[in-house]
Amino acid sequence: MALEEGGVPSVAIHTHVFSRLARVTALANGMPRTRQAFVPQPVVDLSPGELRGYIEGKDRISGRPFMQEIIEGLTGPLGDEDMKGLTFDRSIPRLLAPDSEENLQRLFIENHWTDFLPIVLPTEERVAAMLKGTRQKPDKIVGRMAPTSFREFWEYNVEKVAVNAVMAGARPEYFPVILALAASGFTAKSSSTTSMANLAVVNGPIRNEIGMNSGIGALGPYNHANVTIGRAYNLLSQNLQGGSVPDESYMGTLGNPLAYSFCFAENEERSPWQPLHVQKGFKREDSAVSVFFGLRYTQEGYGPRDTWQEKMRRCLSAGAHFPPLLVMDPIVARLFKDRGIATKQQLIDWCAENARLPAREYWDDQWVQTLLHPLAVAGVEPYATRLKAKPDEIVQMFEPKEINVAVVGGETQGAWKMFGARYQRTLSVDTWR
Amino acid sequence: MASGLTVHDPRGFPPHVKGKRLAPRPESLDGKIVYLVDCLFDNSEAFMDQMRQWFAQNLPKVETRTIKPRESWVDDADMRAKVASEGDAAILGVGL
Numbered sequence: 124m125a126l127e128e129g130g131v132p133s134v135a136i137h138t139h140v141f142s143r144l145a146r147v148t149a150l151a152n153g154m155p156r157t158r159q160a161f162v163p164q165p166v167v168d169l170s171p172g173e174l175r176g177y178i179e180g181k182d183r184i185s186g187r188p189f190m191q192e193i194i195e196g197l198t199g200p201l202g203d204e205d206m207k208g209l210t211f212d213r214s215i216p217r218l219l220a221p222d223s224e225e226n227l228q229r230l231f232i233e234n235h236w237t238d239f240l241p242i243v244l245p246t247e248e249r250v251a252a253m254l255k256g257t258r259q260k261p262d263k264i265v266g267r268m269a270p271t272s273f274r275e276f277w278e279y280n281v282e283k284v285a286v287n288a289v290m291a292g293a294r295p296e297y298f299p300v301i302l303a304l305a306a307s308g309f310t311a312k313s314s315s316t317t318s319m320a321n322l323a324v325v326n327g328p329i330r331n332e333i334g335m336n337s338g339i340g341a342l343g344p345y346n347h348a349n350v351t352i353g354r355a356y357n358l359l360s361q362n363l364q365g366g367s368v369p370d371e372s373y374m375g376t377l378g379n380p381l382a383y384s385f386c387f388a389e390n391e392e393r394s395p396w397q398p399l400h401v402q403k404g405f406k407r408e409d410s411a412v413s414v415f416f417g418l419r420y421t422q423e424g425y426g427p428r429d430t431w432q433e434k435m436r437r438c439l440s441a442g443a444h445f446p447p448l449l450v451m452d453p454i455v456a457r458l459f460k461d462r463g464i465a466t467k468q469q470l471i472d473w474c475a476e477n478a479r480l481p482a483r484e485y486w487d488d489q490w491v492q493t494l495l496h497p498l499a500v501a502g503v504e505p506y507a508t509r510l511k512a513k514p515d516e517i518v519q520m521f522e523p524k525e526i527n528v529a530v531v532g533g534e535t536q537g538a539w540k541m542f543g544a545r546y547q548r549t550l551s552v553d554t555w556r
Numbered sequence: 557m558a559s560g561l562t563v564h565d566p567r568g569f570p571p572h573v574k575g576k577r578l579a580p581r582p583e584s585l586d587g588k589i590v591y592l593v594d595c596l597f598d599n600s601e602a603f604m605d606q607m608r609q610w611f612a613q614n615l616p617k618v619e620t621r622t623i624k625p626r627e628s629w630v631d632d633a634d635m636r637a638k639v640a641s642e643g644d645a646a647i648l649g650v651g652l
Contacts, residue, residue, distance in 0.1 A: 125631060126648070129640040130579045131591075136603075136649030153575045166650045167598045174599070175606045190610065197590070197645040198581050208575025215567045221560040236566050245564040268568070272629060277568035286564040363568035493598045494628050501626060 124152050133157075134196035138164035139183035143370050144314075151275045153208045158196030160189060167489065218247070231290075235368045238357060238383055242290040253285040256298030257555055261285070265305045268364040270314035270372045279305065279363040287362055291355035296333045297348055300325060302555035303412050304356045309547050311360040311382065312367035313416070317490070318375030320382040320418040322448070322544055323356055324529050326400035327410030329552050330388035337390035339533030342450070342540075344384070353386030381418045387531050393453035394530035395460045396467045403549040410552040415527070415544040417445040422541045427458055432477070438541050439478035439520070443488035444495070445543035446525035447474060452532030455539045467528045475523040482512035485520060581645075586617040588644035593635075596628040600650045607647065 126133045137145045139161045149157040161184040162177040169177075182192045222230070227244055231237050243249065254261055261282035269276040284305045288298055304311075304323055311321035325335055336346030344350050361367035391398045391407075400411035422438045424431070439447060449470070451459075464470050485491060486509075499506035509518040527546050532538065582588060590611070594604045604622055611620045623639065625632035639646050 124576070126593075126636055126639060126646050127579050128576055129636055131640050131643060131646050132579045132581045133646040133648060136647065138650065151573060153573045154578065156578060158578075162603075162650065166600065166603055169599060169602075171602055171606055174603045175610070177603075178606055178610050190614075193647060194585065194615075197647075198584055201578055201581060205578045208577055209573070210575040211573050213570045213573070215569060216565050219563050219565055221562045223560050227561060227563055231566075244561060245566060246561055247564070250564055273631075275571055277570050279568040282564075283566070283568055286566045290566060358566070362566040365568065365570055489598050493596060497596045497624065497627055 124149065124154050124157055127154065127157065132197045134160055134193050136160050136162060136193075138162055138166060140164045141374070142184050144372070144374060147371055148274060150209065153210060155209050156202075156205045158192075160192040160196065161185070162189065235366060236358075236362055237290070238354070240383075242358075243292050245286040245289040249289045250282065250285050253289050253293070253295050253298055254282065256285075256295030257281065257302060259302065259555060265302060266308040268305075268308055268310050268360060270310060270312060270364055270367060274314070274372070275365065277363060277365045279359075283363055284359055287359035288351075288355045291351045291358050292347075293351040293355045294333075294347070297352050297355075299410075299552050299555040300329060300333070300352050300412055301355045301359070303550040303552045304352075304414065305359050305363070306555065307414050307548060307550055309414055309416070310364050311357045311416075312364065312373065314367070314373050314375070316374045316376055317419060318377045318379045319416055320379040320385060321356065321360075322381070322415040322418060322542070323353060323386040324399055324413045324415070325352075325386065325388045325410075325552070326391065326398045326413070327405070327552065328408065329410035330391075335388035337388040337392075337531050339535060341387040341390070341531045341533070342385070343387070349386050349388070350384050353384030356386065357382055357384060379418060385418070389529050390453055390531050393534065395453070395457050396528070396530060399527065399529050400549055402467065405549065405551070411549050412552055413549040414547040415448055415542070416547055417544045418542055419445050420541075420543040424539050424541075425455075425537055426539075427455065427462065435474070436477050436479075439474055440480050441541075442543040443480060443485050443520055444490035445545055446521045447478070447527075448542045448544040448546070449474070449526075449528045449539060450542065451528070451530055451539035452534060452537055453530055454532075454534050454537040456530045458537065468523075470528055471523050471526045474526050475519065475521050478520040478526075479517045480520055481514065482509065482516050482518045483514035485509065485518050585615065585645065589619045589621060589642060591639045591643040591646045592620050592622045593639070593646055593648040594622055594624045595648060595650065596624060597650055603650050607649075 182189045267276040335348045366372040499510035592604045
């Protein structure tokens with residue numbers, strides 16, 4: 124659409140499963156008559172001959188010859204609707220029409236404003252109480268969010284975040300953490316076809332002030348603050364960004380059970396290592412929340428046992444694109460320390476050194492191919508060097524700065540988990556008190 | 557229902573949408589330069605190569621040029637400027 128605005132007649136080709144999304148996006152850009160053509164899904168893994176069949180076949184949506192759609196989309200006179208586009212306003216009311224609790228619960232579900240679990244209805248009184256959890260004014264703009272970078276960004280203020288915090292069942296004392304997550308501008312409801320979810324890790328004094336759990340069952344669902352902060356992050360993401368509706372603003376083919384709520388506090392008191400937020404530049408006495416996204420795979424281990432290096436190497440090679448986030452019980456962290464790994468950074472460096480794959484397997488990963496291959500071709504390191512490797516040559520998959528470690532758990536078991544999760548950023552909670 | 561609970565709308569504030577016109581079209585692509593924009597999705601390069609071959613075989617008077625943005629999912633302003641200054645039309649794909 125940017126090319127059209129620049130005066131270049133254009134046709135965008137999509138696979139047919141994205142037809143609704145493509146049209147909704149065109150409408151939101153004021154250009155609903157954008158010319159689009161559709162081939163069948165998938166394109167990935169097809170041979171040149173099969174792709175040629177798409178081109179010589181019919182448009183999967185219109186049923187007309189595909190290339191006729193293309194040629195006619197680029198030529199010929201425009202109509203009145205093409206010339207003016209579509210201007211419109213979508214004002215959102217502050218309050219909904221009064222109704223019964225049952226009807227409002229139904230309305231919220233029908234409008235895709237929930238996660239399909241019952242919500243606490245955001246009455247004026249409850250929202251006012253939530254707002255007492257911060258000194259920020261209700262009309263202060265907190266941020267902007269979108270389901271993906273090429274969709275429109277919606278804006279929100281403190282009051283709108285409070286509404287979603289109420290819906291999640293959160294208490295006012297949790298509100299600064301929830302505001303910090305909202306201020307990240309980073310959605311927990313990405314529309315990605317890869318079915319991502321987000322994780323929030325809380326550090327600093329706020330953890331104990333609001334009764335968060337960093338011990339037994341911290342990853343859930345065994346603590347009110349952990350669960351409702353994580354749920355609030357997901358609900359505010361879908362509602363403040365303008366929706367997370369399947370086939371419209373959510374395209375994750377499998378979905379992700381971690382997208383209900385995933386939030387925990389690091390067990391700083393029992394960890395032998397530096398807290399996560401201190402690693403990210405905060406002081407120990409600061410309160411902060413770190414956002415990770417992806418969560419495409421989860422693996423587990425115990426120990427470290429004698430063969431921990433072999434086990435860890437196998438786990439590290441599981442996902443070529445999303446780097447590992449190691450989450451481990453304090454028992455495991457202390458045993459690592461006993462084995463000479465004095466800091467988180469030493470473990471991170473070991474993981475970076477040992478996360479390896481043959482170049483052939485690394486570059487065959489769909490997302491390495493889609494997202495990193497163009498960078499490699501453009502000469503961006505370290506991808507360019509990895510691209511020079513012969514097919515059977517072993518390449519390093521991650522840089523140390525991409526790998527993270529958090530210590531959590533109640534010391535009932537020397538357990539660790541590895542999530543495929545990319546670090547986004549760490550935000551001050553104190554700013555939002 | 558006149559009485560009942562009054563609750564907040566949980567949605568954020570959408571941007572104002574301003575209508576945008578399409579670019580004027582030529583009557584025909586004969587003698588024109590059409591940029592094939594490979595959006596860098598997996599296998600889109602192969603798709604665009606088949607598109608290039610189709611034009612060469614079926615509409616030989618159309619000159620096609622393949623171009624790529626510098627990264628996936630990035631609005632490459634330099635690439636757009638090149639297409640706008642040197643091209644007459646563009647086909648983008650295969651994207652979401």
